[in-house]
Amino acid sequence: xxxxxxxxxxxxxxxxxxxxxxxxxxxxxxxxxxxxxxxxxxxxxxxxxxxxxxxxxxxxxxxxxxxxxxxxxxxxxxxxxxxxxxxxxxxxxxxxxxxxxxxxxxxxxxxxxxxxxxxxxxxxxxxxxxxxxxxxxxxxxxxxxxxxxxxxxxxxxxxxxxxxxxxxxxxxxxxxxxxxxxxxxxxxxxxxxxxxxxxxxxxxxxxxxxxxxxxxxxxxxxxxxxxxxxxxxxxxxxxxxxxxxxxxxxxxxxxxxxxxxxxxxxxxxxxxxxxxxxxxxxxxxxxxxxxxxxxxxxxxxxxxxxxxxxxxxxxxxxxxxxxxxxxxxxxxxxxxxxxxxxxxxxxxxxxxxxxxxxxxxxxxxxxxxxxxxxxxxxxxxxxxxxxxxxxxxxxxxxxxxxxxxxxxxxxxxxxxxxxxxxxxxxxxxxxxxxxxxxxxxxxxxxxxxxxxxxxxxxxxxxxxxxxxxxxxxxxxxxxxxxxxxxxxxxxxxxxxxxxxxxxxxxxxxxxx
Numbered sequence: 001x002x003x004x005x006x007x008x009x010x011x012x013x014x015x016x017x018x019x020x021x022x023x024x025x026x027x028x029x030x031x032x033x034x035x036x037x038x039x040x041x042x043x044x045x046x047x048x049x050x051x052x053x054x055x056x057x058x059x060x061x062x063x064x065x066x067x068x069x070x071x072x073x074x075x076x077x078x079x080x081x082x083x084x085x086x087x088x089x090x091x092x093x094x095x096x097x098x099x100x101x102x103x104x105x106x107x108x109x110x111x112x113x114x115x116x117x118x119x120x121x122x123x124x125x126x127x128x129x130x131x132x133x134x135x136x137x138x139x140x141x142x143x144x145x146x147x148x149x150x151x152x153x154x155x156x157x158x159x160x161x162x163x164x165x166x167x168x169x170x171x172x173x174x175x176x177x178x179x180x181x182x183x184x185x186x187x188x189x190x191x192x193x194x195x196x197x198x199x200x201x202x203x204x205x206x207x208x209x210x211x212x213x214x215x216x217x218x219x220x221x222x223x224x225x226x227x228x229x230x231x232x233x234x235x236x237x238x239x240x241x242x243x244x245x246x247x248x249x250x251x252x253x254x255x256x257x258x259x260x261x262x263x264x265x266x267x268x269x270x271x272x273x274x275x276x277x278x279x280x281x282x283x284x285x286x287x288x289x290x291x292x293x294x295x296x297x298x299x300x301x302x303x304x305x306x307x308x309x310x311x312x313x314x315x316x317x318x319x320x321x322x323x324x325x326x327x328x329x330x331x332x333x334x335x336x337x338x339x340x341x342x343x344x345x346x347x348x349x350x351x352x353x354x355x356x357x358x359x360x361x362x363x364x365x366x367x368x369x370x371x372x373x374x375x376x377x378x379x380x381x382x383x384x385x386x387x388x389x390x391x392x393x394x395x396x397x398x399x400x401x402x403x404x405x406x407x408x409x410x411x412x413x414x415x416x417x418x419x420x421x422x423x424x425x426x427x428x429x430x431x432x433x434x435x436x437x438x439x440x441x442x443x444x445x446x447x448x449x450x451x452x453x454x455x456x457x458x459x460x461x462x463x464x465x466x467x468x469x470x471x472x473x474x475x476x477x478x479x480x481x482x483x484x485x486x487x488x489x490x491x492x493x494x495x496x497x498x499x500x501x502x503x504x505x506x507x508x509x510x511x512x
Contacts, residue, residue: 024148061139116172141164147420214474216470272436275302280304328373415440
């Protein structure tokens with residue numbers, strides 16, 4: 001097979017890791033696809049291994065983040081061509097990180113299987129951590145592909161990072177076994193049986209964990225009204241449509257207490273991110289009272305001016321909770337790169353100014369408060385904050401509410417990804433998650449990550465459902481990423497011990 005053909009296959013293999021967002025039962029593809037990458041890396045020199053990893057990464061990131069092209073033109077008034085350039089550049093940088101993992105696999109060719117697994121996992125998870133914390137780019141981590149797999153229950157133990165560790169470890173073992181088989185076909189059993197034994201053990205333990213209930217249901221269920229207004233993004237910020245937007249939300253909310261809601265003592269109405277396109281302080285209390293009429297509380301996305309009297313008009317992307325005559329606010333902590341903030345602005349500020357890129361009017365919140373109403377404790381994630389597991393794992397909340405505005409992304413992969421990430425948060429915390437979008441789909445996800453209610457897309461409607469909060473904590477909620485990190489450290493220590501014992505001098509005699 002020619003080199004070009006192999007690179008094309010690698011490109012498609014990387015792209016195939018995104019199929020899980022379209023077809024849930026394709027979760028198993030995330031094992032053979034990276035496995036093929038590592039096998040090709042092992043069959044090349046160092047330069048070829050790096051090239052294989054970058055090609056695989058480009059397929060994975062370009063397909064999975066294609067919808068981000070719309071951010072730069074919309075927020076900065078630049079051309080779509082420039083938006084494509086930005087995404088190509090970012091995906092290229094991320095693909096180099098995949099190339100480093102492939103290079104690590106190739107460089108560890110003469111080491112034991114556990115050593116290869118440990119080193120590649122260290123590089124891959126380290127790259128995931130760096131791109132999340134430095135670039136605010138948490139998209140497309142391999143663990144999210146396992147939401148519909150038999151292994152999803154591991155997320156309650158070690159979160160998405162543990163699932164990524166499993167995906168990489170199995171992929172490396174498969175590639176290592178196939179390489180041994182290719183070199184020595186007669187030893188296929190010695191190469192394959194341990195790998196399939198480990199996979200079988202993982203599946204069995206996953207099913208045992210699936211039966212474990214880490215949290216307990218609270219006494220009362222709550223009725224939920226999802227006010228999905230489906231405001232076109234082209235109209236949302238146009239002052240000419242402002243009155244009609246306010247009226248549409250009143251119409252959606254103005255149904256009184258239905259017979260469905262009368263079953264429950266607690267009821268909430270939820271509106272999407274930046275639902276009302278005016279500063280929060282300009283919205284009258286009487287309007288909020290009309291929206292929340294008959295409800296225990298109302299959750300809505302708003303725009304809050306840092307200082308209403310200042311000329312700079314710096315703003316927070318925020319959420320407000322109206323509980324009776326009390327108002328509580330949550331300010332978004334993680335801002336969208338190239339949308340609400342410019343990544344690494346300290347280093348590239350000169351380039352951004354040259355290109356006339358400026359989003360500095362957005363400010364990040366500094367706290368993650370729990371919002372409480374009538375005994376219900378709420379955690380809120382705005383937009384892509386739901387991708388950041390560490391935003392909420394220390395808090396003891398009853399339900400997580402994720403509000404979104406995805407009108408920017410039209411008919412792309414973005415909504416499926418967002419719901420996939422929300423489902424992962426539900427399993428990690430064993431808590432229900434309500435994912436609310438302006439134009440849908442919106443969803444209610446139970447504590448096991450299963451979608452129990454979903455709305456239609458591009459429809460304006462008030463959807464009614466219910467949810468039951470939960471109390472207690474999972475191991476992940478108590479210890480966060482430390483469980484996965486500890487497991488990786490044990491793997492590295494074990495591989496070092498094997499290396500030391502293999503290299504001990506044998507049969508040496510002391511001469512007098």
